Amino acid sequence: MAIPAETFFLSGEQETTLQQQIQQIVSEAILSGRCLAGEKMPSTRHLAEHLGVARITVTNAYTELVASEYLTSRGRSGFFVAETAPQRPILAITERRSSAQIDWARKISQKVSDALPIVRPANWRDYKFPFIYGQSDARLFDHRNWRACALKAVGRKDFDTLATDHYERDDPMLLEFILRQILPRRGITARPEEILITMGAQNALWMTAQLLLTQRRKAVMENPCYPGLRHILRQSRCTLDLVDVDQDGLPPERIPQDADVVYTTPSHHCPSNATMPLARRRALLDRAERDDFIIVEDDYEFEMSFLKSPSPALKSLDRSGSVVYMGSFSKSIFPGLRLGFIVAPEPFISEARALRSMVLRHPPSHMQRTTAYFLSLGHFDAQITRMARSYRARRALMEQSLRQHGLTPAAPETFGGSSFWMKAPDLVDTSKLAMDLRQHSVLIEPGEAFFAAGDESRSYYRLAYSSIASARIEEGVALIARVMEDHLGAPLPDRE
Amino acid sequence: MAIPAETFFLSGEQETTLQQQIQQIVSEAILSGRCLAGEKMPSTRHLAEHLGVARITVTNAYTELVASEYLTSRGRSGFFVAETAPQRPILAITERRSSAQIDWARKISQKVSDALPIVRPANWRDYKFPFIYGQSDARLFDHRNWRACALKAVGRKDFDTLATDHYERDDPMLLEFILRQILPRRGITARPEEILITMGAQNALWMTAQLLLTQRRKAVMENPCYPGLRHILRQSRCTLDLVDVDQDGLPPERIPQDADVVYTTPSHHCPSNATMPLARRRALLDRAERDDFIIVEDDYEFEMSFLKSPSPALKSLDRSGSVVYMGSFSKSIFPGLRLGFIVAPEPFISEARALRSMVLRHPPSHMQRTTAYFLSLGHFDAQITRMARSYRARRALMEQSLRQHGLTPAAPETFGGSSFWMKAPDLVDTSKLAMDLRQHSVLIEPGEAFFAAGDESRSYYRLAYSSIASARIEEGVALIARVMEDHLGAPLPDRE
Structure with missing residues (x-):
């Protein structure tokens, strides 16, 4: 590949000649590793035109660079970066850079990287037994139809939709499907003004924290909970209260009276998978109305309720409009998609849109x-059915293997999902x-990340089966x- | 299309019989417009299974619903929503909803929708003469090759890249191209750790404000400036100083000494298109070093410098690491893509990544x-060349038409770009x-949106030629x- 002339600029320094400046920028480009051995240099004519200098100046500079072994000349083919060109070790570049005088620790006003949850190694796919949560399984994904839909979406007919930044609204086709097909399965009726794609x-979680919390307000979080939520709430600098969940999820009676926003995962608690019974849901909604707090309902992975019919979302019982509901396609399509949605009263949605x-x-x-x-052509439904069937089989295998090897889940579950919440000996x-x-x-995923603090958390862990092949489970x-x-x-007490 | 059984849930209320509950949820679904006339109901067997009730209960409920004209029975084909089914006017739904007791004005802690800049109508493509900025022109876009690249990117080989949420890093192929091909054209050398895809x-602008500003810090903004930036900085609640630009862009000597962050568009100022000369750039960098402020350089639309060779970015002259640089593919590919990048010292990038x-x-x-x-296969370069050629021709036509009709640009420009910054009579x-x-x-885009305040702003306006066909310009x-x-x-004074 030829190096474009446009990548070279004169420094404009008065003390050196134009020819010297050209020699300097070319050698610098080679030393920095930007131009690699064997690559073709711009022609003398092109470079002279681009830099606005006489062609002979570039020719003289190139000749000098050949003499100093940065370049080689191949007759009519032109000039190339020499295979023997001098190289500066990477370290030297780093050194030059790190001599910067800026004190970034002081410059950065909001340090976000503290307590950033790290759950899995980047190369997790290289592991033989990845009991990790939330990643898609290429074996279960309907790749062919996804590809067909992507192709359709990039068609000429859809060009305006594709190219414009219509930030005032979301894709009407996607909205329509969510409103008419996805939300009704959760018992939710909504108007287009009450939904936002995220x-x-x-x-979605981050936006609720931005819009509803301040340093003077109190958020309530389940303990244990999704580590990403804890990171968001800590960064928001609000007051944070933790409520321990039991086998039915979040107990409404333990929510403090001065709560402003309560985050909950009623359909199946993260990470324990507990499902909140109907009576408790009603009690939670009553509390919200009485004590005037907002409930944020994270209905992640609702599609994976294959052990029994899913309970309708908390939002479906919400008469006073106190529930901000959110769903996601990360688990049912794939997380790299980055698409989810919020359903809430219009005043909230319009601020979230802004x-x-x-x-x-x-x-x-x-x-x-x-x-x-993908949704409207029916591929999504087929995909969910296929995933549920496979997860059910994997789950059965998991249960059998866990029993056989004396590993015990922390609580009984009835929902389905894609993981077990486990308890090791103390x-x-x-x-x-x-x-x-x-x-x-x-x-595996150690329990520590899900708890706010406390040593008792260290004996819990999560085993997910959404990314591991059935044949690998037992081993x-x-x-x-x-x-x-x-x-x-010592041997595990419960081993069969 | 058949209505899925999964969209119905029992309310679980004790006072009514199961059959009554079923009648109620079905009629509610029809009244709310969720189930439409002519749609097929779930079979009695399916619905009974899903709800966990006896099939006869569903059959009895359906029969009642037929009697009350919500449903019709078509013998063996099953039950359908009746064409004559009662309908509740949309208003009623709205009413029920808006009776919510939540006082959202009080609940929402950060009101973002205030002063949200609105630049163009959503249906701008329906206008015959759209002199609007920043939208892509389907006639110039290499749709065929973009489609081929999208298809390639959704291939089986790239599935892991596509599906995983690898938030620790960006696409290495995209990074490589930006580092080796895009940045060198701006005179910038960077390591992979010094760049983040946004x-x-x-x-990118929003992230700099989050990371560098607080209520106790001072940001400096050009006046006039990009309205989206003003919205961000106002929301950040920092102290905000405006510096009027002149024909060479931002004058460094007018920057207040206590500035913490200075936002600038040196390559061509937004919206006036002024290019900052080299001497002024050096003076700006010297000020940054002496007074210890950070410069945020927005190098938008750098590809469209077709009138003369572009000046290298301010970042390329930055020895102390005080420049946070950003670029975007919105203008050269299309804005609906939503891709840009930040180049900055590693400590900043790692916080921005978090x-x-x-x-x-x-x-x-x-x-x-x-x-x-699209970049690595050379389509991007071809696209830019084609756009530049077309913009050059449109620009010439614009200049001729403006002169002919007595409309005058606010200042001479030399860069190129895709718009004229205009001045009407006072x-x-x-x-x-x-x-x-x-x-x-x-x-057209009135000047008001670009200025902080003041009536003199009202005689300025912007005319962009990136979305209007050449044949429409003169008219x-x-x-x-x-x-x-x-x-x-009165007639315009300068009309030929």
Whole structure:
């Protein structure tokens, strides 16, 4: 590939000649690794035109650079970066850069990287037994039809939709499908003005915190909970109260009276998968009305209720408009899609739309339209059915293997989902266990990340089966049990 | 299309029988417009299974609903929503909803919708003479190759890239191209750790405000400036100082000494298109170093410098690391893509990455990979060349028409770009002019939105030629001149 002339600029320094300046910028480009050995240099004519200098000046500079072995001349083919060109070690570049005088620790007013939850290694797909949560399984994904929908969405007919930044509104086709097909399955009726497309559930949660919380307000969070939410709420600097969940999820009677916003996962609590019974849902809504707080309902993974019919969303029972509901396609399509939605009263949605517009304008139109086609052509429903069938089989295998090897879930569940919330013997530190298991190519999620604090959290862990092949489950579970026994220094009590 | 059984839920109320509950949820679904006339109801067997009731209960409920004309029975084909089914007017639904007791004005802690800049009508493509800025022109876009790249990016080979939410890093292929091909054209050398992909320039600007500003810090903005930036800085609640630009852009000597962050568009000022000369750039960088402020350089539309070779970015002269640089593909590909990038010292980038991860995780992988292919296969360069050629021709036509009809640019320019910054006679209010021009199917951008305040701003306006066909330019300009003369009550002085 030829190096474009446009990548060279004169420094404009008065002390050096034009020819010297050209020699300097070319050698600098080679030393910095920007121009690689063997690449073709711009022709003398092109470079002279671009820099606005006489061609002979460039020719003289190139000749000098050949003499100093930065370039080679191949006759009529032109000039190339020499294979023997001098190289500056990467370190030197770093050094030059790090001599910057800016004190960034002082310049940065909002330090976000503190306590950023890290759940899995970037190369998790290289692990043989990835019991990790929330990633898509290429074996279950309807790749062919997704591809067909992507192609359709990039067609000429849809060009305006694709190209324009219509931040005032979302893709009407996607909205229509969510309103008419997705929300009714959760028992929710909504108007187009009551829904906003987001960059996944994470983005939706973040927006609620921005719009509803301040330093003087109080948020209530389930304990344990989704680590991404804790990160958001800590950054918002609001007062934060934790309420321990029980086997029915969040107990409404334990919510403090001065709560402003209550975050909850009633359909299946994250990470324990507990489902909140109807009576408790009504009690929660009554509390919200009486004590005037807003409920944020994260209805993630609602599609995966294959063990029994899903309970309708809390939002479907909401008469006073106190529930801000959110769903996501991350689990049912794939997380790299970054699409979710918020359903809430119009005054909230219009502010959320303004916030979204300021922060990022809108989720890319192409992703919205591709998803709209995938949903409306029926591929989504087929995909969910296929996933549910596969998860059901994997879950049965998991249950059998867990029992066989003496590993015990923390609580009974009835929902389905894609993971088990597990409890190890008290003496086991699952964070250490997880690190050791990596040596055996096993990935598990230690409980620590889900809890606010406290040592008792360290014996919990999550085992997901959404990314692991059925054929690997038994061997993986056996490895977990074996390494756990090493940690305990004793056999697991419940091993069959 | 059949209505899925999964969209019905029992209310669980004790006072009514199961059959009554079923009648109620079905009639409610029809009244609310969720189930439409002619649609097929779930079979009695399916609905009974889903609700966990006896089939006869559903059959009895359906029979009652037929009697009350909500449903019709078509023998073996099953039950359908009756064409004569009662309908509740939309208003009633709205009423029920708006009876909510929540006082959202009080609940919402951060009101973002105030002063949200509105630049163009949503249906701008329906206007015959759209002199509006920043939207893509379908006639110039290489749709065929973009489509091929989108298809390639959704291939099986790239599935992991597409599906995973790898928020730790950006698409390595896209990064590589930006580092090796885009940045060098701006004179910038950077390492992968010094760059972050963003959801367009808007998202990049927003992140700098989040990370660098607080209520106790001072931001400096050019006047006039990009309205989206003013919205962001006002929301950040920092102290805000405006510095009037002159024909060379931002004058460094007028920057207050206590500035913390200075926002600037040196390559061509927005909206006047002034280019900052080299000497002034050096003076600006010297000031930044002496007074310890950060410069945010918005290098939007740098590809469109077709009148002369572009000047290298301010960032390329930055020795102390005080410049946070941002670019975007919105103008050169299309704005609905929502992709841009920040180049800055590593400590800043790592915080920006953490912030992005918290707010939205990452720009969708598919958009990143499609763009990477479009760039690396050479389509991007071809596209820019084609756009520049077309813009050059349109610009010449514009200049000729403007001269002919007595409309005058506010300042001479040398860069290129895609718009003219115009000055009407002092008596003309361009906001009113713009509203009147809509009647003639002409869209212009009044100056008001670009200025902080002051009545003198009202005689400025922007005319962009990136979305208007060459053949329409002369007629559109003539219309602007005619309506302007109506406003003035006199002929324009400079008309040829």
